[in-house]
Amino acid sequence: MPENVATIDATPQPERSKSDLSDQMSAAVERLRARFGTGVTRSLEWREKQLDGVIAFLEDHTSALTAAMHQDLGRPALEAWIADIGPSIAEAKYVRKNLRKWAKPRKVSLSIATQPGKARIVPEPLGVALIIAPWNYPVNLVFEPLVAALGAGNAVVLKPSELSPATSTLIARELPSYLDREAVAVIEGAVDVSTALLEQRFDHIFFTGSTNVGRIVMRAAAEHLTPVLLELGGKSPVIVDDDANIAAAANRIAWGKGLNAGQTCIAPDYVLVSERRRDELVDALVAAWSNFYGRDIESSADFGRIVSDRHHRRLTGLLDGHEVAFGGGSTSETRYLSPTIVVDPSPASDLMTEEIFGPILPIVTVADTDHAIQFVNERPKPLALYVFSENGDAVDRVTSQTSSGGVCVNHTLFHFSPHDLAFGGVGPSGMGRYHGQAGFDALSNLKGILTKPAGLETSIIYPPYGKLKSRLLRLVT
Ligand code: NAD
Numbered sequence: 064m065p066e067n068v069a070t071i072d073a074t075p076q077p078e079r080s081k082s083d084l085s086d087q088m089s090a091a092v093e094r095l096r097a098r099f100g101t102g103v104t105r106s107l108e109w110r111e112k113q114l115d116g117v118i119a120f121l122e123d124h125t126s127a128l129t130a131a132m133h134q135d136l137g138r139p140a141l142e143a144w145i146a147d148i149g150p151s152i153a154e155a156k157y158v159r160k161n162l163r164k165w166a167k168p169r170k171v172s173l174s175i176a177t178q179p180g181k182a183r184i185v186p187e188p189l190g191v192a193l194i195i196a197p198w199n200y201p202v203n204l205v206f207e208p209l210v211a212a213l214g215a216g217n218a219v220v221l222k223p224s225e226l227s228p229a230t231s232t233l234i235a236r237e238l239p240s241y242l243d244r245e246a247v248a249v250i251e252g253a254v255d256v257s258t259a260l261l262e263q264r265f266d267h268i269f270f271t272g273s274t275n276v277g278r279i280v281m282r283a284a285a286e287h288l289t290p291v292l293l294e295l296g297g298k299s300p301v302i303v304d305d306d307a308n309i310a311a312a313a314n315r316i317a318w319g320k321g322l323n324a325g326q327t328c329i330a331p332d333y334v335l336v337s338e339r340r341r342d343e344l345v346d347a348l349v350a351a352w353s354n355f356y357g358r359d360i361e362s363s364a365d366f367g368r369i370v371s372d373r374h375h376r377r378l379t380g381l382l383d384g385h386e387v388a389f390g391g392g393s394t395s396e397t398r399y400l401s402p403t404i405v406v407d408p409s410p411a412s413d414l415m416t417e418e419i420f421g422p423i424l425p426i427v428t429v430a431d432t433d434h435a436i437q438f439v440n441e442r443p444k445p446l447a448l449y450v451f452s453e454n455g456d457a458v459d460r461v462t463s464q465t466s467s468g469g470v471c472v473n474h475t476l477f478h479f480s481p482h483d484l485a486f487g488g489v490g491p492s493g494m495g496r497y498h499g500q501a502g503f504d505a506l507s508n509l510k511g512i513l514t515k516p517a518g519l520e521t522s523i524i525y526p527p528y529g530k531l532k533s534r535l536l537r538l539v540t
Pocket of ligand 1: 195196197198199200204222223224225226252253254257258261271272273274276277279293294295296297327328329418420446488492493
């Protein structure tokens with residue numbers, strides 16, 4: 064925990080009745096809608112000011128946010144910076160820099176049939192957006208969606224997660240004074256608050272969380288035909304080809320699984336490898352974790368903790384009945400769970416059917432990379448897929464014969480970072496894309512406008528349709 068930073072008092076809020084909650088949420092949304100209705104959020108100056116506010120908040124509160132994430136997740140200070148605060152500031156600055164370019168009308172060429180005229184796509188704000196965030200990256204997954212929504216000129220209701228209460232309380236308490244309070248509301252709460260919010264009509268819902276809650280969100284959105292961007296979870300596989308550099312692969316998989324104690328939506332969930340390289344890979348993974356965290360991982364300041372007792376019990380339960388090849392150590396009082404390897408668990412076990420979301424890594428033996436591809440394709444489309452190989456042909460086969468939200472070749476997690484590498488899932492791992500311009504576009508109405516000259520009449524389209532008109536029209540349309 065950084066020095067000179069007080070612990071955040073994140074005592075849960077008192078219970079409110081269902082109708083009270085509904086009324087409060089409705090009033091909050093109406094207030095923002097009224098502000099949006101004034102047109103103030105459309106101006107690029109307003110948007111830039113909000114992004115400046117986001118940057119200033121994050122810079123002013125870097126050490127307090129770091130402490131809050133330590134309180135919530137035992138998050139090491141450097142990980143709080145590299146995975147949460149740093150990328151949020153970088154994204155806000157990137158959107159701030161490119162906003163005017165993205166907001167410009169985009170010229171579209173016309174076919175002969177639609178000439179004369181001029182066509183353009185004009186991005187306009189959608190209205191009031193709802194952002195519901197998870198706890199695992201409680202800064203990044205609040206601020207990157209917020210930056211997209213504000214950059215696109217929307218009013219925003221932001222609901223951070225109740226499972227990272229120190230971070231959420233800090234954001235709710237301090238962020239509003241950096242932003243237009245009439246256009247941005249931070250509302251803390253758990254399922255009851257989320258449910259009351261989802262009853263309201265929004266113009267966009269940006270949800271990051273589990274696939275099951277994603278379904279609830281989409282059902283609620285359907286009531287109002289509200290567009291959704293769903294950033295969901297699932298099992299992200301790693302294929303280690305026979306031609307992989309095993310030492311590098313092991314370091315990168317161990318790092319991707321160790322960050323935030325495996326509680327990352329795109330953490331490597333399990334590894335597929337042939338018997339020819341399996342034991343070498345297991346040894347290299349064990350060596351990598353030992354190099355990162357020392358022999359006594361529990362006492363390492365660089366390894367995080369599981370977010371809640373419930374999740375700790377869920378994870379230790381996933382190990383029931385499995386032989387552990389490495390790790391397995393656990394302390395329920397501190398919610399510690401060691402990086403753990405299980406070799407060849409049954410494909411029907413919970414370990415191989417549920418998203419793990421913790422530091423347990425199943426290693427599954429397959430005949431070869433083509434069988435690994437088949438294994439992936441027999442399961443729901445993942446959010447991320449990793450392939451390690453120095454053989455271009457094997458990499459091409461994996462990337463072209465599988466479907467996933469994104470792919471990272473010869474590393475893990477890194478594809479989340481580039482501003483212009485649109486991020487998102489496919490099928491049960493999500494829908495829609497964000498980061499950079501993709502986020503700006505997702506939170507905008509890309510309105511198509513065709514302008515025809517007022518005086519130049521194209522009477523050929525009007526009845527009566529004689530033979531000549533008919534022939535000409537068939538030629539050009
Ligand atoms: P979660 O779905 O339990 O909760 C996410 C948010 O939804 C929280 O704010 C919570 O209050 C709210 N919520 C929970 N239950 C609800 C309900 N019944 N109705 C309405 N709202 C409800 O997810 P989590 O445990 O916070 O996060 C872990 C999950 O999120 C994992 O599955 C992970 O893969 C996924 N995730 C995805 C991404 C991504 O970018 N695709 C990023 C981080 C996490």
